[in-house]
Amino acid sequence: MLKKITLLLAMVFVMTNSALADPDKLATLRKGALNKEVKAPPIPRVYNDDKRQVRSYPEQPPTIPHQIRNYQIDLNTNRCMFCHSRKAIEESQAPAISITHYMDREGQFLATVSPRRYFCTQCHISQNKVKDLVPNSFVDIDAILQQKSKK
Ligand code: HEC
Ligand code: HEC
Structure with a gap:
């Protein structure tokens, strides 16, 4: 049990540490590193x-x-x-x-x-009127029903 906890703690440490180490590499929706001020979009x-x-x-x-x-x-x-x-x-x-x-x-x-x-x-x-920030794969229920009835 103790071993597992130490392992978990070590993993968390490594994960947070690697993220903190290089903020430039963090993927963010604001298209810029978290530690840099980006120009506000119009x-x-x-x-x-x-x-x-x-x-x-x-x-x-x-x-x-x-x-x-x-x-x-x-x-x-x-x-x-x-x-x-x-x-x-x-x-x-x-x-x-x-x-x-x-x-x-x-x-x-x-x-x-x-x-x-x-x-x-x-x-x-x-x-x-903006571009989607993330892809969207939503399918309308009517489209699903139509496909089903074709089969
Ligand atoms: C000056 C009148 C007016 C005001 C004030 C107004 N609306 Fe509307 N609204 C309309 C009209 C007329 C429509 C029908 C579509 C159109 O002509 O824009 C509509 C459509 C809508 C629809 C779409 C309904 C549908 O079935 O698709 C929603 C939701 C809505 N309004 C919400 C609001 C909300 C929330 C507010 C307040 C923040 C608001 N409206 C203020 C006149 C108004
Ligand atoms: C807690 C969420 C909620 C709030 C707050 C709310 N609505 Fe709605 N509204 C809905 C939902 C959900 C629908 C679609 C289903 C329904 O009619 O309940 C809807 C439908 C509508 C419609 C379309 C009605 C129709 O028959 O097509 C209009 C117009 C509308 N709302 C206007 C308003 C206005 C104006 C306000 C503020 C006074 C308001 N709503 C507050 C959730 C909300």
Whole structure:
């Protein structure tokens, strides 16, 4: 047992030591060594074309297809609800928040948006026009089902 622990400690030591020894060799997403200041990339533009995007699965919070800069959400005001509340959609022609946004955690429906869905940007985000940082091999369920039915 003692032998195993010493071996483990030695391994951890070697691993951390080799990483600390040469920070230039650390692979990072910021494309530069951790010990060097890299130039900040330009602030990317957001998709603002008003085209609602496909959801990857039904439970996914849809991404926001419009600009949300300076849309205030705090205790007193919720800018999103100016357009997305049940009452507002006639004028705004925005999709109303769905019934799940009225549910409390016991599954009871409230008269207005539930506190757990009040801060919209906890779940919904707009999309930046940038290249993916990491490869993505996600396959839509429809594609999988189609392949299955062909077999
Ligand atoms: C000025 C009105 C307005 C405001 C304010 C607004 N939206 Fe929207 N939103 C729309 C409209 C209209 C659409 C439909 C697509 C479009 O025209 O952009 C939409 C679409 C969306 C969608 C896509 C829904 C889907 O089914 O794909 C989401 C999510 C969304 N908004 C979230 C938000 C959030 C979160 C905020 C606050 C940060 C917000 N919106 C503020 C008008 C608004
Ligand atoms: C805890 C996560 C969460 C929060 C917070 C949240 N939503 Fe959603 N939203 C979802 C999910 C998940 C869906 C898709 C499934 C559903 O309707 O529940 C959704 C769907 C929507 C849709 C599409 C409705 C439809 O019928 O197509 C709109 C619009 C929307 N949300 C707006 C908002 C706005 C505005 C707020 C803030 C008041 C908000 N959401 C807060 C998770 C969230």
